[in-house]
Amino acid sequence: MSSSTDGTGGAGLEGARERWVRTGGVELCVVELGDAARPTVVLVHGYPDSKEVWAEVAGRLRDRFHVVLYDVRGHGRSTAPQPLRGGFTLEKLTDDFLAVADAVSPDAPVHLVGHDWGSVQGWEFVTVPRTEGRVASFTTISGPSLDHFGHWINDRVARPTPRRVAQLLGQGTRSWYVGALHTPALPEALWRGPLGKRWPKMVARLEKLPSGSYPTASLPTDAAHGTWLYRDNVLPRMRHPRADAFAHVPVQLITPTGDAYLSERLYDDLERWAPRLVRHTLAAKHWVPRTRPDQVSSWIAEFVTAQEEGAPARRPAPTGPYAQRFGGHLVLVTGAASGIGRATAFAFAEAGARVVAVDRDPAGVARTAEMARLVGAAEAWSEVVDVSDEQAMEKLAAKVAAEYGVVDVLVNNAGIGLTGSFMDTTTEDWKKVLDVNLWGVIHGCRTFGRQMAERGQGGHIVNTASAAAFQPSRVLPAYSTSKAAVLMLSECLRAELAGQGIGVTAICPGIVNTNITATARFAGVPEKEQQRRRAKASRAYGMRNYPPEKVADAILRAVFHDQAVVAVTPEARGLKLLSRLSPRMLRALARIEPRL
Amino acid sequence: MAAVVAGRVEGRGRSPGRSAGTGAAELRGFRAVQRLAYTCAEEVAAQLGPGMTERDATRMQREWLRGRGVRDWFHLPFAWFGDRTAFTGFRVPLQFFPTGRRLEPGMPFILDMAPIHEGFTADIGYSGCLGLDPLHDRLLADLEAHRELILREVRERRPLRDIYEDVDRLMARQGYANRHRAYPFGVIAHKVDRVRERRWSPHVLGFGTQSLKGLASDAVHGHREGWSPLWSPYRFSDHPPTPGLWAVEPHLGFRGTGAKFEELLVVTDSRDPEESAFWLDDDLPHVRRRQEEKAA
Numbered sequence: 024m025s026s027s028t029d030g031t032g033g034a035g036l037e038g039a040r041e042r043w044v045r046t047g048g049v050e051l052c053v054v055e056l057g058d059a060a061r062p063t064v065v066l067v068h069g070y071p072d073s074k075e076v077w078a079e080v081a082g083r084l085r086d087r088f089h090v091v092l093y094d095v096r097g098h099g100r101s102t103a104p105q106p107l108r109g110g111f112t113l114e115k116l117t118d119d120f121l122a123v124a125d126a127v128s129p130d131a132p133v134h135l136v137g138h139d140w141g142s143v144q145g146w147e148f149v150t151v152p153r154t155e156g157r158v159a160s161f162t163t164i165s166g167p168s169l170d171h172f173g174h175w176i177n178d179r180v181a182r183p184t185p186r187r188v189a190q191l192l193g194q195g196t197r198s199w200y201v202g203a204l205h206t207p208a209l210p211e212a213l214w215r216g217p218l219g220k221r222w223p224k225m226v227a228r229l230e231k232l233p234s235g236s237y238p239t240a241s242l243p244t245d246a247a248h249g250t251w252l253y254r255d256n257v258l259p260r261m262r263h264p265r266a267d268a269f270a271h272v273p274v275q276l277i278t279p280t281g282d283a284y285l286s287e288r289l290y291d292d293l294e295r296w297a298p299r300l301v302r303h304t305l306a307a308k309h310w311v312p313r314t315r316p317d318q319v320s321s322w323i324a325e326f327v328t329a330q331e332e333g334a335p336a337r338r339p340a341p342t343g344p345y346a347q348r349f350g351g352h353l354v355l356v357t358g359a360a361s362g363i364g365r366a367t368a369f370a371f372a373e374a375g376a377r378v379v380a381v382d383r384d385p386a387g388v389a390r391t392a393e394m395a396r397l398v399g400a401a402e403a404w405s406e407v408v409d410v411s412d413e414q415a416m417e418k419l420a421a422k423v424a425a426e427y428g429v430v431d432v433l434v435n436n437a438g439i440g441l442t443g444s445f446m447d448t449t450t451e452d453w454k455k456v457l458d459v460n461l462w463g464v465i466h467g468c469r470t471f472g473r474q475m476a477e478r479g480q481g482g483h484i485v486n487t488a489s490a491a492a493f494q495p496s497r498v499l500p501a502y503s504t505s506k507a508a509v510l511m512l513s514e515c516l517r518a519e520l521a522g523q524g525i526g527v528t529a530i531c532p533g534i535v536n537t538n539i540t541a542t543a544r545f546a547g548v549p550e551k552e553q554q555r556r557r558a559k560a561s562r563a564y565g566m567r568n569y570p571p572e573k574v575a576d577a578i579l580r581a582v583f584h585d586q587a588v589v590a591v592t593p594e595a596r597g598l599k600l601l602s603r604l605s606p607r608m609l610r611a612l613a614r615i616e617p618r619l
Numbered sequence: 620m621a622a623v624v625a626g627r628v629e630g631r632g633r634s635p636g637r638s639a640g641t642g643a644a645e646l647r648g649f650r651a652v653q654r655l656a657y658t659c660a661e662e663v664a665a666q667l668g669p670g671m672t673e674r675d676a677t678r679m680q681r682e683w684l685r686g687r688g689v690r691d692w693f694h695l696p697f698a699w700f701g702d703r704t705a706f707t708g709f710r711v712p713l714q715f716f717p718t719g720r721r722l723e724p725g726m727p728f729i730l731d732m733a734p735i736h737e738g739f740t741a742d743i744g745y746s747g748c749l750g751l752d753p754l755h756d757r758l759l760a761d762l763e764a765h766r767e768l769i770l771r772e773v774r775e776r777r778p779l780r781d782i783y784e785d786v787d788r789l790m791a792r793q794g795y796a797n798r799h800r801a802y803p804f805g806v807i808a809h810k811v812d813r814v815r816e817r818r819w820s821p822h823v824l825g826f827g828t829q830s831l832k833g834l835a836s837d838a839v840h841g842h843r844e845g846w847s848p849l850w851s852p853y854r855f856s857d858h859p860p861t862p863g864l865w866a867v868e869p870h871l872g873f874r875g876t877g878a879k880f881e882e883l884l885v886v887t888d889s890r891d892p893e894e895s896a897f898w899l900d901d902d903l904p905h906v907r908r909r910q911e912e913k914a915a
Contacts, residue, residue: 342875361791361792365794369794369873369874370874373874387792390792390793390794391794394757394794394873397753397754397757398754398873398874538788538791541788561784562784565784565787565852566852568800570796572796572874
């Protein structure tokens with residue numbers, strides 16, 4: 024029954040051991056990767072897919088786990104039941120799963136991971152009594168339990184407040200295809216005909232799937248057989264959802280926020296059914312096993328390991344509104360020894376991210392990393408680098424990629440202040456400001472942005488511009504120029520990277536209480552006067568007292584919502600508005616010389 | 620330290636009832652009430668448990684102190700739990716007052732009370748945490764540097780406003796937010812004094828009227844003479860430390876966690892630096908804790 028083969032298709036499945044499991048009149052094609060003595064992770068695919076949808080994830084998990092994939096009956100190389108009608112009920116799919124689990128891991132329970140219909144089945148497996156003791160944990164991606172879904176609809180129909188009606192309509196528009204699949208014969212004809220031919224290109228374009236050997240050649244048959252998944256299960260379960268569909272294992276939920284088929288609201292009451300729920304969200308579309316394999320496999324590995332080793336609760340647990348989104352992400356912040364950079368590093372740390380703090384001040388940046396760990400960062404490191412030094416930045420990028428991984432969120436925040444009229448500003452001053460404020464951002468985007476783009480799994484770049492980017496001023500020519508350049512650079516880069524799922528944000532904070540005033544240079548005045556002006560400016564910024572923590576929160580919000588340009592303080596927002604409504608007023612303001 | 624300390628600024632005519640002059644006996648009186656308040660804080664903190672509210676905690680402090688003869692207050696006891704220790708989202712002073720927020724395991728808390736006993740005022744702040752929290756420990760440890768900085772710079776007779784800014788800078792270096800900024804007038808400290816004992820001692824918005832009267836009269840005198848009983852970041856605090864007793868309360872905030880201490884600093888007009896300023900009592904919980912840690 025067992026044989027070793029090669030070429031099961033898709034990167035990551037090379038050298039897989041293949042076996043066939045006979046159950047309930049069908050033969051299932053099962054492949055195994057990794058050491059069978061390790062904990063077993065079973066990956067179940069969705070519709071219209073075959074097990075190869077998991078190739079990327081399986082390849083990343085095979086060194087640590089015993090990874091098992093199988094083609095659901097009627098899909099891929101598994102045979103289809105005869106007749107098709109009634110052959111795809113959740114009860115029969117549960118039989119299949121138990122047969123596979125018994126074959127690959129007879130002694131220990133398996134860790135189950137499901138995507139799309141694999142997850143719908145998974146919910147059935149972990150909520151029926153007969154699988155108790157055979158499943159150790161369940162990771163669900165883009166596939167609700169049909170019973171929970173039934174209750175979700177019933178609750179909203181029974182008490183239709185405006186919000187609940189909106190939620191119903193939202194999911195209704197996403198589920199149109201479910202109705203279409205109930206039409207007799209037509210879907211099969213389409214799949215075996217034009218749709219089957221065009222689907223790979225359609226899905227690659229709409230869902231931004233990376234090119235590769237997926238979907239496999241069996242797609243038309245998979246999709247045609249798979250329509251019976253819907254016809255055999257959806258209506259019966261919607262009409263009579265089980266009242267006892269409680270999960271008997273720990274559940275981890277991964278929700279792609281850009282899913283075109285499933286609303287995030289479906290999982291609002293999920294704690295009712297799965298009390299030990301761990302939530303993650305991912306800025307991606309439906310096929311995350313293909314588009315975000317790094318993040319998905321790292322969450323699976325973390326969750327499975329936690330269950331195997333007795334769930335060592337991390338202290339402190341990630342908190343805040345963004346913990347689900349940034350938990351485990353790798354975030355690099357420049358200028359992290361003080362001010363906005365430091366507050367941003369702490370905010371990401373609090374959400375459970377892994378933080379790399381970069382600055383040229385060794386003591387300050389070490390302190391940032393230390394406090395980041397205390398406040399909840401999964402891991403935190405400090406790196407001493409001058410962002411204006413191209414070679415140093417390239418070395419840093421290579422080191423970060425090798426030791427910590429590819430950066431998910433890059434915050435180019437390092438900047439210095441310089442005031443003084445244009446005539447007082449020397450070329451040296453210009454060079455210094457542009458080197459840090461503009462070239463620092465360019466180096467950051469070139470090195471880390473390139474890694475992000477090459478990985479092809481999305482990401483986000485935040486560049487700290489300034490309200491001075493749209494408010495001209497006679498006393499800030501060099502600083503404003505550098506920040507306006509950063510703003511435009513961010514906009515251009517945003518356009519360039521949009522197709523790769525990488526967002527770019529320019530943050531325009533305004534007057535924020537940081538030490539930029541204490542380190543700023545005042546061009547054209549003697550040293551003593553410099554110090555007096557610094558003290559005075561610091562005091563003025565202190566009186567304004569807008570905390571950098573609020574800017575940090577704005578940065579997390581901007582990444583979460585993928586905003587393009589964010590003005591933070593009220594004055595910055597006002598100036599941004601004025602720059603559109605009445606640029607002449609800004610020009611008039613620019614002529615004022617503040618007394619310091 | 621036992622030397623008689625002339626607390627009055629030369630040439631300042633004041634009613635005898637509001638003497639800032641503090642002899643050894645008077646310092647003993649202040650020290651006794653400060654100890655009483657810290658004992659209260661420690662005992663109440665030991666009784667705090669999950670599910671108790673801020674109101675419960677303030678009631679416990681009030682009852683404990685009333686039972687030991689406290690009849691008047693500089694201000695009524697406060698208690699802050701969880702992220703309220705860092706004054707998260709505080710916009711109006713009413714938010715300082717105790718709420719129904721319940722204590723949970725791992726939550727930080729702060730007890731702040733200012734009892735008046737036999738005419739002597741204390742004003743103390745006690746930070747604790749229900750359970751172990753390395754972050755909270757770190758905040759408490761880092762407060763020590765502020766205690767040293769404030770004493771050193773007061774002895775150097777630096778203007779109060781400059782000291783305030785140096786504390787600010789140290790907090791920024793440590794990565795913390797300055798949360799005493801949220802107090803009325805953003806004060807890091809305020810003067811306290813002897814208060815005449817009366818049979819009836821009402822309070823307004825949590826503050827004892829006798830003490831408010833004292834502060835107001837100091838403010839009027841100070842305004843004429845160029846000093847202020849409030850130690851703030853504003854220009855009216857741009858003067859060297861004035862002799863008397865200052866209740867100093869640096870307050871650190873780090874995201875949802877806050878920590879402070881508050882105790883009395885004695886400032887005199889002595890020329891000897893050691894005598895010119897000193898903490899009223901070095902045998903307080905937060906100081907002992909540091910010494911024990913250093914010894915370990």
